[in-house]
Amino acid sequence: MKNFILALLSGFILALGWPTYGFPLLLFIGFVPLLLMEHRVRTSSVGWKKLVVFGYSYIGFVIWNYITTNWLQYADVFGASFAILVNSLLMALMMVLYHSVAKRATRNISLLFIMCLWMAFEKLHLGWDFSWPWLNLGNGFSEYITWIQWYEYTGTFGGSLWVWLVNILMFKAVLTYRIAKSVQPLKKEGILIVSLIVVPILISLGIFHSYKMEGTPVNVIALQPNIDPYSEKYDVPNEAIADLLLKLTDTKINAETDLIVAPETVFADNVKISQLEDMYFKRKLDVYLSEHPKTNLLTGISFINFITDSAQIKEQSNKHSSGFWYDDYNSAMLLNQSDSVQLYHKSKLVVGVETLPYPEIIKPLIGDFMIDLGGTLAMKTTQEDREVFTTDNKNLIAAPIICYESVYGEFVTGYVRNGATVLAIITNDAWWGDTQGHKQHLSLARLRAIETRRDIVRSANTGISALINAKGEITSSLAYNTQGALSGTLISNDKISFYTLAGDYIARIAIFVALFVFLITMFRRSRVF
Structure with missing residues (x-):
């Protein structure tokens, strides 16, 4: 006993x-x-x-x-x-x-x-x-x-x-x-x-x-559309999502806004990478940015790429029941007026939702089992390097950290070593409801700020969206399950912490x-x- x-x-x-x-x-x-x-x-x-x-x-x-x-x-x-x-x-x-x-x-x-x-x-x-x-x-x-x-x-x-x-x-x-x-x-x-x-x-x-906050001030907006992923997100066309995001942005944007950040897979209606430039919602965003030429938009998006050459089939590629192969991506993209579209594909995946662990062992036992949380039920394709997004502001280089990736300290330092001066976390924590899940996830982001000494802008679909300084302090936030936009100033800096170097x-x-x-x-x- x-x-x-x-x-x-x-x-x-x-x-x-x-x-x-x-x-x-x-x-x-x-x-x-x-x-x-x-x-x-x-x-x-x-x-x-x-x-x-x-x-x-x-x-x-x-x-x-x-x-x-x-x-x-x-x-x-x-x-x-x-x-x-x-x-x-x-x-x-x-x-x-x-x-x-x-x-x-x-x-x-x-x-x-x-x-x-x-x-x-x-x-x-x-x-x-x-x-x-x-x-x-x-x-x-x-x-x-x-x-x-x-x-x-x-x-x-x-x-x-x-x-x-x-x-x-x-x-x-x-x-x-x-x-x-x-x-x-x-x-x-x-x-x-x-x-x-x-x-x-x-x-x-x-x-x-x-500790002294040294660097260049940058003005950011974090969008919180508050879309229910179980009943709305995957049924709303990308054009309507674009309208909502721009409507929210209008409540906070000004001539000094450097960066707008929207949540993970907010554009959930799968887009073929090769057809992105021809999509109507993309044109809407481009027109809006042409009216605000200093501003950059970093947003989550679901991409799909159909494979026509069998040599391009990867371990993470998916085979459709019809017989063709495709890659499915949980991605971030950055749009502005001076550069071509910049893309990053999420690389730390949620087990059972975005990736099947040890497929050579698991598949023979249970088949292509994946947990369905809406959208395309498929393994996600990742990329090797930590991509960083350059903006029209030469002093602002953003790390596009997607959801679960923000839990991994050494992983996040890869963005900083590649030049990121600000961390941008985009996430969708709505799957867990109003529980400790989204609160803990936000809390863990504070550790990444301290480890890398980088300010953070965090855009979460249903919340909690927040601005976090390099000391880990949450300087402002939007409450869970509310719709809105959060604006504020971050300090962009290029100093490298010891942990960033040593891991x-x-x-x-x-x-x-x-x-x-x-x-x-x-x-x-x-x-x-």
Whole structure:
């Protein structure tokens, strides 16, 4: 029963520490009950210890995953169930691996292993086909941006390292107390724990209050059309969408407006790339921009490209029931008066909605299964490089970040390394309704601002659209489920943060350490406790 209670405690503590409603100080003790549970099992006479550790860990992680990400069910129940249950399973396996090492290594070595192993797991979640980095620990501080200004040097893995270091010291302090039955020996540990929490926050506060917004002011508008994707979006012709966007723009535009940003796939009626210039809605936009020659329009659009040459068929290409092949794109385009159309195709795709993971394995088992969220039910085709959009303002180069891409720190730095001076996030968070989903997604964008030291303009179909400065502060926003336009000024700059250059170096070091410790300890006999 004690082990069960410990597992429950970890699950609830981690959940209560999560944004946007939680207090992240709780994350510093979230893993302590699970570590105590594993220690109790390892030092007991119970059989099937690995299975016991897995079972209790799984209970705790399911609680954490369900409370924080159950909003996925409003888009698709199967997808939500898969994400919650499988992610919890992977987390529980981390505890089993820790248990295996802890039987053979010293306490400090085994705790070093679980810390590095967890960060290696988080790094895996950023890159493999089942990518789901939503619960990476460094994301947990997204609402407390004054604590983590040093993310410009470490990225979110600095936060993950921070969380684990404090949890480990807390766990060791509890074990010390259980042996000594007194708080006297804990004074030194207590000072170290408090210092490890307080000093990074103080450093961050110093950076926050001394940071200077340097660069060129640019005037932007974020559009929020508030179109219901379940009942309207894919039934409204692109011409009508263009009229709505221009109507909203008229409420805010002036002679100084540099950039207008519209949401992801707002032009949802698939357009053949080769026919874009001949589309009536495109001509409407061109006429409007000719009347506002300083202004640039960055918008989401759904493209399709029919393949006539079999040599052009890619792994992500789709075969229609009629036999022909085509590529389906979730794209961003930039229009202005001086350049040809600039395009970028979304490259971090939502599993099960936009891409089928490991198709060579999955297709033979379940066929071409994809979750239907409206529109064209097909795998999306991506591109290799992070495209940036040049504008008529030489000081403004925009990164067209599409929806889910904004969750990936190192991925976003690719836009900045390619010259982006402002981040433009276009998204459609309406699938989840008025839940924590769209709130958490907005909150994670604040981390990208700090990591890259770039201002952000965020256009979300149903909200929350927002302007975010390089310190991660939301300077203005439009409420969820409202229609309107948001205007304001961003600072465009070309400075490069350390994290932009170095990327997830902490995770790479952690992978090396975890692998080294695992290989060394697995050749040892189990220790006697």
